[in-house]
Amino acid sequence: MNGKGTVLSTSIGVGFAVGLYGISFGALSVAAGLDFWQTQVLSLLMFSGGSQFAFIGVIAAGGVASAVPAILSAWLIGVRNGFYAIRLNSLIGVTGLTKLLSAQLTIDESTAVATSQNEPKNQKLGFWLTGAAVFLFWNSFTALGALLGTAVGDPSRFGLDAAAAVAFLALVWPQLRTMQANVVAGLAFLVAVVLSPVLAAGLPVIAAGLVGVVFGWRNWLGVTEVNK
């Protein structure tokens, strides 16, 4: 088996597939009121799909006035990257300033490819190749999407507002595997909608997030852990 070749093709395949939905991010970001460069900078610097969608989602609902909750939502959704980083730190063995770069490429996909390899050499290779591939494709397709979004004009005519709702659903879908996750999702959905008319835009999302924190903390409806 040529492990190296497999890692390379997996990395590029994942990078391209994920990069493609950079088109929808770019288009939705422009529809949310960000300009081309603000959209591009989000993909270059923030570089974490869930957080980027959250940021523009809150801005779409409340404009610049809800910048603080937008930042908070993006930050909170990014927490999982911290857990990935802890895992990768011992897995891919980076040191010194290289950590600054590996941190930027620490996302769902690079972690998934790295952790699915058996040999340490391929874990390292998988991380860097996938991270780089997703970065290149994600940023190129963001630019394309932002240009298309600018050309489209009124976002609702082409269903871009519906695409935003669908994008969030598709992002959360793979995580709805347990009863606990499903109940949290349902409650969070309700909390956000019901509070929307009464709270300033952006805050309902944060309130929805609290549902997850409480369920995680108390482990309501969770499985009881036998060993630590």
Next chain:
Amino acid sequence: MTLWLGVLLASVAVYSWKIFGYLVPERVLHSSMMSRIATLLTVALLSGLVGIQALVSNQHIGLDARIPALVVAVILLRFKQPFIVVVCVGAAVAAMIRLF
């Protein structure tokens, strides 16, 4: 706050988690409660955003073409269609309904 400042601050905020993970000793966040909270927090925030994007416009709750789009999306996701397909079909459903 300007939108540019928001974009930059949010980017720094998201990066802070990533670099934090490389700098702390492994045991710090290695508890089942912390990883559970991280997972469910993500689920809850994204689900809240689904609700707002699908049912709220200008702080009012209402039903429109976004709902059928979401229903179609659920069906496509059940059949394991890729992200880009689900998003494009969802947008097309809403656009078609508004056309007629």
